[in-house]
Amino acid sequence: MRSRLTDYFRRQAKFSAELSISPEVFSGEAEEDSPDFGLQAAVVRRTASTPDNSAIKDEIEAANKLFCEYGFSFYDLAACSPKSEKTRKMCARAVAFLMDRPLLITEMRRTKQLPLKALEQPGIPRKTLERHRKYMIAAAEILLHDDFPCLKEYMHSIREEGRQ
Amino acid sequence: MKAVVVELRGSKAAALKQDGTVVLVPNKNYEVGQELSISAGKSTVKRAAVWGAAAAALVISLGAGLYQTPYSYMSVDVNPSIAFSLNCFDRVIHVNAMNGESQRIVDGLLEKNVTNLSADQALSLTLNMLAQDRYFENADETPILIASASQSSEKANILADELAQTVRTFAGDAGGYDVEVVSGSLDEAAKASDQGVTLGRKRLVDEIESRSSSAEPFPYQEWAEKPLGQLVKENRKLSPTPASRTASQPEAAPSPAAQPRPQSHPQSQQPQYRPGPAAGFPSKEGQAPSRPAQGRMPQKPAATPRPAQPGGNAHAQAPAGQAGLPQPPFTQGNGRPKGAANEMPANLPGAASRGGTYQFNQERNSWAAKAPSSFASSGAGKPIPRQPHPLPKGR
Numbered sequence: 001m002r003s004r005l006t007d008y009f010r011r012q013a014k015f016s017a018e019l020s021i022s023p024e025v026f027s028g029e030a031e032e033d034s035p036d037f038g039l040q041a042a043v044v045r046r047t048a049s050t051p052d053n054s055a056i057k058d059e060i061e062a063a064n065k066l067f068c069e070y071g072f073s074f075y076d077l078a079a080c081s082p083k084s085e086k087t088r089k090m091c092a093r094a095v096a097f098l099m100d101r102p103l104l105i106t107e108m109r110r111t112k113q114l115p116l117k118a119l120e121q122p123g124i125p126r127k128t129l130e131r132h133r134k135y136m137i138a139a140a141e142i143l144l145h146d147d148f149p150c151l152k153e154y155m156h157s158i159r160e161e162g163r164q
Numbered sequence: 165m166k167a168v169v170v171e172l173r174g175s176k177a178a179a180l181k182q183d184g185t186v187v188l189v190p191n192k193n194y195e196v197g198q199e200l201s202i203s204a205g206k207s208t209v210k211r212a213a214v215w216g217a218a219a220a221a222l223v224i225s226l227g228a229g230l231y232q233t234p235y236s237y238m239s240v241d242v243n244p245s246i247a248f249s250l251n252c253f254d255r256v257i258h259v260n261a262m263n264g265e266s267q268r269i270v271d272g273l274l275e276k277n278v279t280n281l282s283a284d285q286a287l288s289l290t291l292n293m294l295a296q297d298r299y300f301e302n303a304d305e306t307p308i309l310i311a312s313a314s315q316s317s318e319k320a321n322i323l324a325d326e327l328a329q330t331v332r333t334f335a336g337d338a339g340g341y342d343v344e345v346v347s348g349s350l351d352e353a354a355k356a357s358d359q360g361v362t363l364g365r366k367r368l369v370d371e372i373e374s375r376s377s378s379a380e381p382f383p384y385q386e387w388a389e390k391p392l393g394q395l396v397k398e399n400r401k402l403s404p405t406p407a408s409r410t411a412s413q414p415e416a417a418p419s420p421a422a423q424p425r426p427q428s429h430p431q432s433q434q435p436q437y438r439p440g441p442a443a444g445f446p447s448k449e450g451q452a453p454s455r456p457a458q459g460r461m462p463q464k465p466a467a468t469p470r471p472a473q474p475g476g477n478a479h480a481q482a483p484a485g486q487a488g489l490p491q492p493p494f495t496q497g498n499g500r501p502k503g504a505a506n507e508m509p510a511n512l513p514g515a516a517s518r519g520g521t522y523q524f525n526q527e528r529n530s531w532a533a534k535a536p537s538s539f540a541s542s543g544a545g546k547p548i549p550r551q552p553h554p555l556p557k558g559r
Contacts, residue, residue, distance in 0.1 A: 053168075053195075053197035053198060053199070054197070056168060056197045057195075057196055057197035060168075060170050060171075060196055060197060061196075063170075064170075064171065073171060074170040074171040074178050074180070074186060075170075075171040075173050075176075075178045075188075077178065077186040078178050078186045078187055078188045081185040081186045081187065082185060083185075088183065088184070088185065092184075135185075135186075139184060150168075151180070153182075154167075154168065154180045154181070154182055154184060155184045156184075157182065157183050157184050158183075158184040
């Protein structure tokens with residue numbers, strides 16, 4: 001019995017830092033006559049200041065769905081994102097070139113493939129294009145679609161560098 | 165840099181950064197759409213500092229590794245046999261006592277911090293210690309055998325030259341001492357070490373073994389443990405006659421008389437080699453040590469003539485040079501020049517220490533010290549030229 005009690009208290013020790021609060025507090029209602037009003041008020045303040053990220057969440061879900069048609073997801077982009085500044089500029093130039101040619105965009109959306117041959121130009125080696133294929137498709141789709149205003153903010157630098 | 169979490173997979177979260185790239189970050193209970201603050205990476209200064217530190221560490225570790233890597237070998241045999249391992253900078257990194265007698269000398273050398281000394285400094289220190297221990301009291305009974313080996317034969321020869329020069333400087337061109345410098349390969353030195361002997365001693369015992377006519381198996385280890393003086397005597401006893409050697413080994417002693425003497429070494433400028441008692445060493449008669457006159461070797465006392473050698477030097481049988489033709493510095497079988505042709509090109513490195521076995525190089529049109537003579541004659545194509553042993557005097 002003694003050992004069981006010792007084990008129990010040890011198990012419960014990790015919750016010692018937690019404070020129990022009524023679930024209503026999370027909906028923004030603090031009880032003024034409650035003894036832990038100060039705690040509840042703090043929780044209400046914190047939850048109220050949490051930004052509403054549902055918009056960007058929807059955009060991300062929609063973008064992910066779109067990328068699925070090409071056979072990749074946001075997670076796969078981590079592997080093929082340009083790491084160095086030089087490569088990032090090359091990719092930006094290729095994306096800008098692609099976006100300025102609607103025919104290539106149509107071709108890309110139809111075949112679900114990046115028109116590598118058309119994008120090949122001096123200063124952008126084919127190897128770089130092949131390596132960052134998925135990334136360029138994702139960047140072009142995000143920048144071309146009007147449904148992703150929040151994500152476009154993150155791709156803004158690519159757009160700017162491509163124009164230079 | 166601002167980033168937004170775009171996908172979660174287990175313990176990793178993909179985040180879209182503000183520069184448009186996607187990175188994986190550890191998932192700390194993130195949600196999709198959550199904004200993060202990700203560091204933009206190390207600053208250029210920090211990165212340069214890290215690379216600099218890494219490069220410095222690499223250089224230091226490589227340098228330390230290089231310094232501690234054995235590259236050359238040197239051994240000194242008087243009767244104590246001492247082997248030195250040298251690095252590529254010719255600095256001593258290890259000293260080994262190759263017989264019981266040498267352990268005390270090695271202990272003394274280690275006490276005097278012989279490690280990290282240059283090869284010639286280490287040799288000088290060793291010879292000094294041997295002299296202090298009265299190993300050179302009886303000069304005729306005390307041959308000095310220096311051996312060098314390196315990863316390249318060229319380096320081994322250079323090292324042999326330097327060591328020979330050091331011995332000569334130390335002994336003051338000791339006329340009463342038999343000094344032999346040989347060079348070889350590191351493989352040979354390693355084999356000698358495996359057998360528990362120095363390279364020089366191994367050469368000597370190999371020589372005796374090859375000349376031994378006994379039908380019984382050669383007691384190598386027994387011979388290897390014999391005193392150096394005894395080995396030299398035995399080797400001399402077994403040496404073939406000078407006439408037969410000359411006839412059988414014309415390449416080993418090409419007649420320099422047929423070669424023109426280079427103008428850069430005029431005869432008049434060459435100091436004569438006249439062996440005499442070693443400066444710094446007490447003479448046999450108890451006389452005070454004498455310094456040789458400048459530019460001349462000390463005169464060998466006339467009271468100690470050398471008997472004819474049963475196994476003389478191949479050079480001794482070479483035809484004498486004709487008038488007007490270059491005179492080879494023929495030796496008397498004791499490694500020293502003889503007669504009117506005894507003039508040694510002293511400015512040739514290591515010529516004296518090589519027992520006067522230097523040759524005229526026809527291709528280079530210059531005199532050059534031949535690779536250190538050994539206890540046997542050399543053969544064409546062999547990596548280490550072998551010469552008749554210049555430790556001649558039958559005692």
